[in-house]
Amino acid sequence: MNLVERPLRIVIPGGSGQVGRVLARYFSQRGHQVIVLTRGPHTAEWQTVHWDAETPGIWTQYLDGADVCINLAGRSVNCRYTPDNRIDIYNSRIVSTRLLGEVIGSLAHPPRLWLNASTATIYRHALDRPMDEHTGELGGNEPHVPDTWRFSIRVAKDWETAFFNAPTPLTRKVAMRSAITLSPVPGNAFAVLSNLARLGLGGTQGNGRQWVSWIHEDDFARAVEFLIARDDLHGPINIASPNPERNRDFMAILREAWDMPNGIPAPRPILELAALLMRTETELVLKSRRVVPARLLEAGFRFEFPNWPHAAEDLVQKWRLRD
Numbered sequence: 491m492n493l494v495e496r497p498l499r500i501v502i503p504g505g506s507g508q509v510g511r512v513l514a515r516y517f518s519q520r521g522h523q524v525i526v527l528t529r530g531p532h533t534a535e536w537q538t539v540h541w542d543a544e545t546p547g548i549w550t551q552y553l554d555g556a557d558v559c560i561n562l563a564g565r566s567v568n569c570r571y572t573p574d575n576r577i578d579i580y581n582s583r584i585v586s587t588r589l590l591g592e593v594i595g596s597l598a599h600p601p602r603l604w605l606n607a608s609t610a611t612i613y614r615h616a617l618d619r620p621m622d623e624h625t626g627e628l629g630g631n632e633p634h635v636p637d638t639w640r641f642s643i644r645v646a647k648d649w650e651t652a653f654f655n656a657p658t659p660l661t662r663k664v665a666m667r668s669a670i671t672l673s674p675v676p677g678n679a680f681a682v683l684s685n686l687a688r689l690g691l692g693g694t695q696g697n698g699r700q701w702v703s704w705i706h707e708d709d710f711a712r713a714v715e716f717l718i719a720r721d722d723l724h725g726p727i728n729i730a731s732p733n734p735e736r737n738r739d740f741m742a743i744l745r746e747a748w749d750m751p752n753g754i755p756a757p758r759p760i761l762e763l764a765a766l767l768m769r770t771e772t773e774l775v776l777k778s779r780r781v782v783p784a785r786l787l788e789a790g791f792r793f794e795f796p797n798w799p800h801a802a803e804d805l806v807q808k809w810r811l812r813d
């Protein structure tokens with residue numbers, strides 16, 4: 491069912507990546523005009539417009555009179571957190587968000603809604619209880635956690651501050667504290683974990699007690715559509731399935747979906763070595779993200795894939811259709 495009946499103009503800065511493609515496809519298939527802002531060149535089935543993510547340009551005219559801006563711009567965090575990469579990860583998010591704030595604040599007809607990417611990583615390492623928007627605790631002060639985890643939290647907090655501080659009085663604002671969005675396409679988290687599972691390497695990671703917050707791509711797009719339709723919702727909103735899993739269960743369910751009963755576990759030292767070789771960080775699998783979508787559920791959003799076994803089965807089936 492289309493929650494939004496009128497065709498909208500939806501501008502997606504940074505919409506050429508994994509999440510952007512999910513949203514651009516979802517909304518263009520429903521008859522909305524989608525415009526992706528890219529540092530390009532980037533070709534797509536929808537309109538793409540060049541921007542540099544740092545300065546105003548011709549692209550600003552596409553935001554004037556638009557209905558919705560969904561900002562996803564940011565250098566991928568799937569890398570080693572070297573000093574240079576940290577600068578890029580930080581600046582690409584904060585500078586682009588400030589720029590959009592200045593532009594939206596100056597337009598004669600600004601979008602009535604601005605959704606800005608944020609992340610479920612903003613919450614603390616949580617083994618004990620779920621983190622929702624009301625009583626969840628933001629991280630950054632936990633003792634005995636790696637400096638890389640603290641860095642990610644600082645980025646997330648400053649990103650939201652830049653977003654909410656932007657003077658855009660005519661525009662409703664939602665920070666999307668998203669969990670890992672799972673899509674049956676190469677290159678994203680589902681593909682990486684699936685490849686491990688299919689090679690017999692998809693065992694428990696670390697001690698397996700850490701929680702995994704996740705969301706099926708269909709529910710991610712539906713949640714964004716719901717946020718567009720609901721004028722009463724603003725502020726930070728968790729976009730995650732209501733049922734995070736412990737890593738050991740998450741991996742066991744994924745293996746089952748791939749008909750791979752066994753998987754060699756990866757203790758922390760092995761993960762550290764693998765992450766070094768793969769030029770990434772272990773935070774992505776070792777930090778405990780027990781994030782739940784209280785505000786979406788309170789507002790009446792219904793997940794199509796609230797449980798990991800059903801979601802994993804669906805994603806594996808879609809992947810097999812591609813093979």
Ligand SMILES: NC(=O)c1ccc[n+]([C@@H]2O[C@H](COP(=O)([O-])OP(=O)(O)OC[C@H]3O[C@@H](n4cnc5c(N)ncnc54)[C@H](OP(=O)(O)O)[C@@H]3O)[C@@H](O)[C@H]2O)c1
Pocket residue numbers: 504505506507508509510527528529530532542543562563564565566567578582586607608609610667668669670671672
């Ligand atoms: N995927 C997830 O599960 C997830 C979960 C939580 C939060 N998020 C956040 O959601 C956003 C979108 O995620 P994604 O997975 O779609 O990311 P992605 O695939 O890495 O795409 C992000 C886009 O940002 C643009 N970009 C890259 N480097 C940039 C830079 N230095 N300056 C400005 N723009 C730059 C790129 O577009 P062009 O090269 O075309 O300009 C890229 O396509 C990200 O900010 C991410 O942190 C994602």
